[in-house]
Amino acid sequence: MKEHGSSLANLDLNLLVFLRELLRARNVTRAAERIGVTQPTTSAALARLRRHFDDELLVRRRGGYVLSPLAVELAAQIEPLCEAAERLFTTAPFDPATTRREYKLLMPDYVLDAMGEAVSRALHAQAPGAKLHVMLVTGALPSDAVEALRLIDGLASAPTPGLRLSGLRCAELFRDRWVCVVDADTVPTNRTRLETAELERRPWVVPHHPGGDYPPTAPLAPLMMALAVSPEVAVRVDSYRATPHFVAGTDRVAVIQERLARRFANRTDLRILEYPGEPEPIVECLWWHEKHEADPAHRWMRETVRAAAQNSGP
Structure with missing residues (x-):
């Protein structure tokens, strides 16, 4: 490494941002997108960093780049350094009433239905200038949850092995339970519960089913595996919210969350019935x-979202 003066005045501290994202992404184009600048600007910053450290940092290999040994060392140092700098320059007390911050949350459509309005009202009441970007999970969770949650504020999801990772934190949002939705003409009016044998016999409407074997980590997998007969999956739909629409006028059943089922309680053509037995409760968490742990603005958001979620229940 070349010798350089130790004074911060001799350094372009903007390069810290480029260095962090280049080491994270190991790709100039993706780093540029994350920073919000052009690819040529990021390429120029990489060239300056290479001159400064007298090292390639990103070494071309077949299929992309890998970190040089020095870059691996720098990657371990850059995160705490940048986070300390961010905290240093945000030491003013956080005031939700005046903040203009945008919060980015990722959640399934079921969680949005269950608590979205309550969260929106709470954030607007306490932080009318804050912005909110809600992104829907349209299939599987991000393959690299740690990296994804570096870039957004939170993910609403049930606990899964893919989220029990070093570097992630979580807190419970709310609990729910499974119920059955069937066409009203297919059950007697005095029925309040669907029997196990009937659940096994009816075709199912299943959300987020990729086809073939149902993934063991999927929400409905424990219920399906507990049945003596594996149910026929008649309809696969990439939405929790849409499942009851494929039940009306058929002999199918949708096993869905009670908070979501309540959205359809006023439909006379559908019946909501108790699920047989006592399945494990549904637990939804914020990850x-x-x-973000020590960030006052983020801590306020977490507490506000949790309170709103818990107050949106029955």
Whole structure:
């Protein structure tokens, strides 16, 4: 490494941002997108960093880049350094009433239905200038949850092995339970519960089913595996919210969350019945990256979202 003066005045501290994202992404184009600048600007910053450290940092290999040994060392140092700098320059007390911050949350459509309005009202009441970007999970969760949660504020999801990772934190949002939705003409009016044998016999409407074997980590997998007969999946739909629409006028059944089922309680052509037995409760959590842990603005958001979610229940 070349010798350089130790004074911060001799350094372009903007390069820290480029260095962090280049080491994270190992790709100039993706780093540029994350920073919000052009690819040529990021390429120029990489060239300056290479001159400064007298090292390639990103070494071309077949199929992309890998970190040089020095870059691996720098990657371990850059995260705490940048997070300390961010905290240093945000030491003013956080005031939700005046903040203009945008919060980015990722959640399934079921969770949005269950608590979205309550969260929106709570955030607007306490932080009318804050912005909110809600992104829907349209299939599987992000393959790299740690990296995804570096870039957004939170993910609403049930606990899964893919989220029990070093670097992630979570707190419970709310609990729910499974119920059955059937066409009203297919059950007697005095029925309040669907029997196990009937559940096994009816074709199912299943959300987020990729086809073939149902993934063991999927929400309905424990219920399906507990049945003596594996049910026929008649309809696969990439939405929790849409499942009851494929039940009306058929002999199918949809096993869905009670909070979502209540959205259809006024439909006379559908019946909501108790699920047989006592399945494990549904637990939904808010997940975030540990880098947000001490951020007052983020802590306020977490507490506000949790309170709103818990107050949106029955």
